[in-house]
Amino acid sequence: MSDISTVQEPEVTVPPRISEWKRFRRIFFQRKLVTFGLVVLVILVLVAIFAPLIAPSDPYKNEMSQSLQDPSWNHLLGTDNLGRDTLSRLIYGARTALYVGFGTVLVSAVIGMILGLLAGYLGGVVNGIIMRVMDALMGFPMLVLALLLAAVLGGGLQNVVIALAIATLPGYVRLMCAETMSVKENEYILAQRAIGAKGFRTMMKHVLPNAFQPSLVLITTMLGNVILAEAGLSFIGIGIQPPGVAWGSMAADGYRSLASHPLLSFSPSIAIMIVVFAFNMVGDGLRDALDPKLRGTL
Amino acid sequence: MTSYIIRRVLWGVLVLFLVSVIVFFSVRLLPGDPVLMFVAQQSSGSGMTEEHLEKLRIEHGLDKPVVVQFGNWIKGIVTGDLGKSIRYRTDVASLLTDFLPVTLILGLISVVISTVLGVFLGLMAAIRRSTWVDTVVTIISYIGLVIPVFMLGFILIYVFGLKLGWLPIAGYKLPWVDFGASVKYSVMPVACLAVTPLAVTARQMRSSVLEVNNMDYVRTAWSKGLRERLVVTRHILKNSLVPVITLLGISIGIIFGGSVIVESMFAIPGMGRLLVQSVFNLDYVVIQGGTLIIAAMIILVNLIVDISYGWFDPRIRYE
Numbered sequence: 001m002s003d004i005s006t007v008q009e010p011e012v013t014v015p016p017r018i019s020e021w022k023r024f025r026r027i028f029f030q031r032k033l034v035t036f037g038l039v040v041l042v043i044l045v046l047v048a049i050f051a052p053l054i055a056p057s058d059p060y061k062n063e064m065s066q067s068l069q070d071p072s073w074n075h076l077l078g079t080d081n082l083g084r085d086t087l088s089r090l091i092y093g094a095r096t097a098l099y100v101g102f103g104t105v106l107v108s109a110v111i112g113m114i115l116g117l118l119a120g121y122l123g124g125v126v127n128g129i130i131m132r133v134m135d136a137l138m139g140f141p142m143l144v145l146a147l148l149l150a151a152v153l154g155g156g157l158q159n160v161v162i163a164l165a166i167a168t169l170p171g172y173v174r175l176m177c178a179e180t181m182s183v184k185e186n187e188y189i190l191a192q193r194a195i196g197a198k199g200f201r202t203m204m205k206h207v208l209p210n211a212f213q214p215s216l217v218l219i220t221t222m223l224g225n226v227i228l229a230e231a232g233l234s235f236i237g238i239g240i241q242p243p244g245v246a247w248g249s250m251a252a253d254g255y256r257s258l259a260s261h262p263l264l265s266f267s268p269s270i271a272i273m274i275v276v277f278a279f280n281m282v283g284d285g286l287r288d289a290l291d292p293k294l295r296g297t298l
Numbered sequence: 299m300t301s302y303i304i305r306r307v308l309w310g311v312l313v314l315f316l317v318s319v320i321v322f323f324s325v326r327l328l329p330g331d332p333v334l335m336f337v338a339q340q341s342s343g344s345g346m347t348e349e350h351l352e353k354l355r356i357e358h359g360l361d362k363p364v365v366v367q368f369g370n371w372i373k374g375i376v377t378g379d380l381g382k383s384i385r386y387r388t389d390v391a392s393l394l395t396d397f398l399p400v401t402l403i404l405g406l407i408s409v410v411i412s413t414v415l416g417v418f419l420g421l422m423a424a425i426r427r428s429t430w431v432d433t434v435v436t437i438i439s440y441i442g443l444v445i446p447v448f449m450l451g452f453i454l455i456y457v458f459g460l461k462l463g464w465l466p467i468a469g470y471k472l473p474w475v476d477f478g479a480s481v482k483y484s485v486m487p488v489a490c491l492a493v494t495p496l497a498v499t500a501r502q503m504r505s506s507v508l509e510v511n512n513m514d515y516v517r518t519a520w521s522k523g524l525r526e527r528l529v530v531t532r533h534i535l536k537n538s539l540v541p542v543i544t545l546l547g548i549s550i551g552i553i554f555g556g557s558v559i560v561e562s563m564f565a566i567p568g569m570g571r572l573l574v575q576s577v578f579n580l581d582y583v584v585i586q587g588g589t590l591i592i593a594a595m596i597i598l599v600n601l602i603v604d605i606s607y608g609w610f611d612p613r614i615r616y617e
Contacts, residue, residue: 136316139593143555144573148585151577152327224444231446232559236574251448255563258452259460269449276444
């Protein structure tokens with residue numbers, strides 16, 4: 001009997017175990033710009049929530065005696081042609097931007113992913129009908145379709161969300177459909193069938209969790225695009241209607257006094273840029289963290 | 299190949315039909331009565347009686363049931379008659395021949411500039427990775443991705459239009475009418491239209507080149523002692539273009555969408571502005587005809603893009 005304690009333990013170098021969440025976090029926060037984007041978004045959400053507390057004055061109150069003021073201590077960014085405080089309107093505009101951004105993406109991603117899942121999983125006629133309608137929606141430039149739909153629905157916050165959600169739907173459907181079709185071919189799905197699982201159960205419990213990750217990245221990218229599109233619609237005058245405050249319509253209003261008061265159109269435009277940039281950064285970080293293959297490709 | 303093209307064209311016709319269904323029925327859901335809208339905008343409108351209104355409705359076929367109207371419209375399209383605008387009192391076809399060339403010219407210049415410049419910038423950024431060139435291109439493409447089209451317009455109008463007074467800020471002239479003036483009128487709108495597709499192209503090109511750079515045939519090209527110019531143009535450039543070609547279809551969409559904003563901003567008499575105004579005027583047939591033409595062009599470009607893959611990458615075959 002040999003003494004157990006004398007047996008030499010083989011030197012095995014076990015790779016440090018690292019949880020999925022930890023790996024995700026490490027890659028996500030690797031780039032400073034991603035952290036910056038996240039910080040900007042957190043601040044933006046806080047500003048939107050606490051707008052009534054932060055805003056120095058009432059964003060809706062017209063004061064003709066104060067119209068088109070230059071920046072001063074009373075009005076840090078000046079006032080517009082109706083004497084409304086630009087800074088306060090910017091702060092309230094953050095609410096609109098976030099509401100439209102998150103609302104649209106929520107509606108279009110949920111509906112789009114369900115339709116894509118159905119089209120990809122069921123195939124056949126269902127696939128044909130869903131995908132042809134999506135092809136037709138994609139035949140329009142996104143902004144033209146959104147313009148038409150927003151006009152039909154009559155503008156306003158909720159209707160802009162619906163219009164943009166329909167206009168951005170095809171992207172989710174196509175992506176989800178393609179993912180589902182590839183996941184469906186895996187053997188574990190066949191195994192589910194073999195043990196007699198119901199189609200619906202297989203689709204929801206096994207196909208969906210394995211197919212939705214790419215959509216997550218699309219969602220963050222779309223957030224920025226949707227906010228840009230809303231700004232465009234409001235700029236033309238078909239998006240958010242007064243008295244609602246939107247950065248796009250602020251920019252359009254300011255356009256009339258561009259020569260004398262450039263700040264009126266530049267400040268909301270810059271706000272849009274910062275927010276869209278932040279969303280894009282977070283989207284990039286998410287993509288890198290979820291798909292290591294794409295790392296380092298801008 | 300031929301059967302592939304025929305199938306794709308038939309497919310495209312089907313999609314166009316669906317597009318026309320969507321447009322036709324959504325314009326009829328627009329709140330308001332097109333005839334009343336037209337009358338309200340005429341100065342002599344106040345004297346209009348109910349009979350006049352009825353006559354206008356009959357003239358534009360708006361008195362018939364919606365399904366009959368749809369049938370008539372589709373029949374018109376097949377025979378080349380797009381209907382008659384309520385607002386402009388002319389055929390939609392002749393209206394389009396006035397407005398479409400402006401958008402097409404601005405769009406074409408924008409596509410060419412954004413693609414050529416985007417490919418060049420993306421290529422430079424990738425082959426000079428992690429140098430100042432890369433940084434500059436990255437910054438440019440980020441700005442292009444996040445800037446609202448109208449923001450660039452503001453900056454350009456403010457600097458070159460209002461402060462320096464070099465460029466006109468409203469209107470347009472076609473090149474065959476007055477070439478010099480046309481160039482001046484085009485600079486700012488083209489910059490606005492091209493900025494986003496340029497950024498998207500540069501970004502795509504950069505990552506595509508980085509990928510091709512790792513290929514064995516590029517290493518072989520280097521190791522047999524080819525000069526950089528040859529490696530880049532012969533081996534890297536052509537192979538990294540395929541994903542960029544795909545973007546052409548997307549760019550066309552972005553540019554048509556952008557023209558809605560840009561043409562409104564610079565008061566350019568093109569399709570984008572015509573569509574916006576027709577939506578406000580409830581000019582049904584103009585919206586229908588306009589969107590249909592745009593959709594047809596987008597579908598056509600995507601078809602050409604798909605066919606051209608085979609030329610850029612002979613490994614791609616069509617059944």
